[in-house]
Amino acid sequence: MGDLAIFVLIISLQSLMCNVYCSCLNQSSSENILEDSFSFPSDFLFGTASSAYQYEGAFLAEGKGLNNWDIFTHEYPGKIRDANNGDMAVDQYHRFMEDIQLMTSLGVNSYRFSISWSRVLPRGRFGSINYSGITYYNRLIDALISRGIKPFVTLNHLDYPQELENRFQSWLSPEMQKDFLYLANICFKHFGDRVKLWTTLNEPNNQIILSHLRGTFPPSRCSLPYGNCSQGNSETEPFIAAHNVILAHAKAVQLYRTKYKEEQKGIIGIVVQTSWFEPISDSIADKAAAERAQAFYSNWILDPVIYGKYPKEMVNILGSALPRFSRKEVECLKESQSDFVGINHYTSYFIQDCLLSSCNIGVGASKVEGYALKLDRKGNLTIGEPTDINWQHIHPEGFRKMLNYLKDRYHNIPMFITENGFGDLQKPETTVKELLNDAKRIQYMSGYLDALQSAMRDGANVKGYFAWSLLDNFEWLYGYKLRFGLYHVDPVTLKRTPKRSASWYRNYIGENIRRRYD
Numbered sequence: 180m181g182d183l184a185i186f187v188l189i190i191s192l193q194s195l196m197c198n199v200y201c202s203c204l205n206q207s208s209s210e211n212i213l214e215d216s217f218s219f220p221s222d223f224l225f226g227t228a229s230s231a232y233q234y235e236g237a238f239l240a241e242g243k244g245l246n247n248w249d250i251f252t253h254e255y256p257g258k259i260r261d262a263n264n265g266d267m268a269v270d271q272y273h274r275f276m277e278d279i280q281l282m283t284s285l286g287v288n289s290y291r292f293s294i295s296w297s298r299v300l301p302r303g304r305f306g307s308i309n310y311s312g313i314t315y316y317n318r319l320i321d322a323l324i325s326r327g328i329k330p331f332v333t334l335n336h337l338d339y340p341q342e343l344e345n346r347f348q349s350w351l352s353p354e355m356q357k358d359f360l361y362l363a364n365i366c367f368k369h370f371g372d373r374v375k376l377w378t379t380l381n382e383p384n385n386q387i388i389l390s391h392l393r394g395t396f397p398p399s400r401c402s403l404p405y406g407n408c409s410q411g412n413s414e415t416e417p418f419i420a421a422h423n424v425i426l427a428h429a430k431a432v433q434l435y436r437t438k439y440k441e442e443q444k445g446i447i448g449i450v451v452q453t454s455w456f457e458p459i460s461d462s463i464a465d466k467a468a469a470e471r472a473q474a475f476y477s478n479w480i481l482d483p484v485i486y487g488k489y490p491k492e493m494v495n496i497l498g499s500a501l502p503r504f505s506r507k508e509v510e511c512l513k514e515s516q517s518d519f520v521g522i523n524h525y526t527s528y529f530i531q532d533c534l535l536s537s538c539n540i541g542v543g544a545s546k547v548e549g550y551a552l553k554l555d556r557k558g559n560l561t562i563g564e565p566t567d568i569n570w571q572h573i574h575p576e577g578f579r580k581m582l583n584y585l586k587d588r589y590h591n592i593p594m595f596i597t598e599n600g601f602g603d604l605q606k607p608e609t610t611v612k613e614l615l616n617d618a619k620r621i622q623y624m625s626g627y628l629d630a631l632q633s634a635m636r637d638g639a640n641v642k643g644y645f646a647w648s649l650l651d652n653f654e655w656l657y658g659y660k661l662r663f664g665l666y667h668v669d670p671v672t673l674k675r676t677p678k679r680s681a682s683w684y685r686n687y688i689g690e691n692i693r694r695r696y697d
């Protein structure tokens with residue numbers, strides 16, 4: 180027996196004995212050993228995330244066309260808390276070199292951004308390509324890569340050319356699938372030699388609830404009692420829009436697979452919004468309601484994308500309001516498997532059954548959301564520490580549970596955490612000093628990153644984490660009053676100033692990269 184074989188034998192005997200005796204160590208000390216020994220895989224991505232409308236500004240610069248958010252914010256400024264819009268946003272269109280410098284100083288190895296559809300195709304497929312838009316993204320991509328930052332590109336994050344709304348009501352029409360495919364092809368063709376990480380659409384589940392169920396986002400379509408809109412039908416349109424989104428995603432994936440992947444060698448997925456839904460009691464009815472809440476939220480998109488069919492809870496409750504996939508479409512879905520899923524995650528809720536029990540009126544309680552009432556408290560107990568925003572509670576344990584749920588439901592498909600972050604609501608009395616001293620954001624991120632590590636130890640196949648967000652930015656209906664950035668942005672000068680969380684994230688990344696080599 181050679182020296183090496185003897186060495187291996189000794190080590191094996193030692194670990195065998197340890198298995199017999201070390202398991203007698205009390206649980207907490209063995210857990211500590213594991214805690215200390217955790218390290219992220221060497222190819223793990225640490226990044227920051229953004230989106231075109233929230234960051235770029237330059238709203239009519241160099242040939243960009245008008246998009247749905249340009250029109251919405253200009254026509255209805257009263258719907259935005261500070262009556263503002265993304266015309267200027269944080270002007271990343273002109274300041275991306277400075278922003279990449281900030282990313283370099285954080286030590287991130289990836290940046291998630293989205294393509295402004297109307298910058299590349301001002302009139303969708305009904306007009307020509309705006310080559311200034313292509314040049315902008317080429318410059319951004321090249322500058323990122325030259326600093327060792329991998330571009331992680333979302334083809335579409337809520338904004339689309341207004342022309343597509345005017346012509347055929349955007350996602351309510353199968354025509355939108357053609358337009359999305361057209362955009363995808365142009366992006367793969369022009370950027371795919373350097374972009375290796377693609378997602379098709381950003382959280383259509385959340386977007387559609389806001390745009391077509393409650394009607395608070397453009398195109399402001401809904402019906403009573405779900406919202407107050409001049410047109411729309413909350414009981415049917417959200418499901419039609421999602422159906423078109425799912426098929427558009429599948430077609431784009433198939434296009435990438437068949438035409439580009441072999442040469443470009445990238446991977447592609449979709450991003451969904453997730454929240455952890457904790458049954459409010461141990462009753463069978465509340466547990467089933469929590470499962471229905473998942474079905475009507477992230478599984479609504481992920482089940483068709485991964486398994487080619489809608490969740491059974493949706494089929495049973497919605498009946499004919501839920502569109503059906505034709506046999507050919509099911510095949511297309513199955514052939515266009517995503518390489519990974521992108522997970523946006525911010526908060527948790529308690530869930531109470533409203534199918535078998537009587538319920539108060541509230542979010543989630545109706546048929547179209549699965550008769551599963553979303554609550555932030557059970558008696559006096561909140562689901563997590565409350566924050567300034569009514570929809571966000573600090574509940575890292577929910578994140579761990581969510582990742583385990585997805586791991587089990589989707590056969591441990593690779594996941595990227597494409598968004599996770601904490602929002603500070605700026606009140607009239609809030610000072611800049613307070614915003615810079617963002618201890619709550621650090622508490623939030625550190626809790627959620629611990630939960631991520633726990634989920635990975637549980638076996639969740641997570642490949643990266645993107646903090647939302649690099650900078651304070653245009654936070655949709657909140658305008659600039661809700662700040663998610665690691666960097667503060669002055670509303671007048673647009674000067675970027677690091678918050679305490681920026682140095683905290685820099686240290687976290689540094690330590691975790693170092694740990695791999697210890």
Ligand code: BGC
Pocket residue numbers: 230233381382385452523598647654655663
């Ligand atoms: C969206 C972002 C948004 C963030 C914070 C996510 O659902 O993708 O665009 O800024 O939530 O509200």
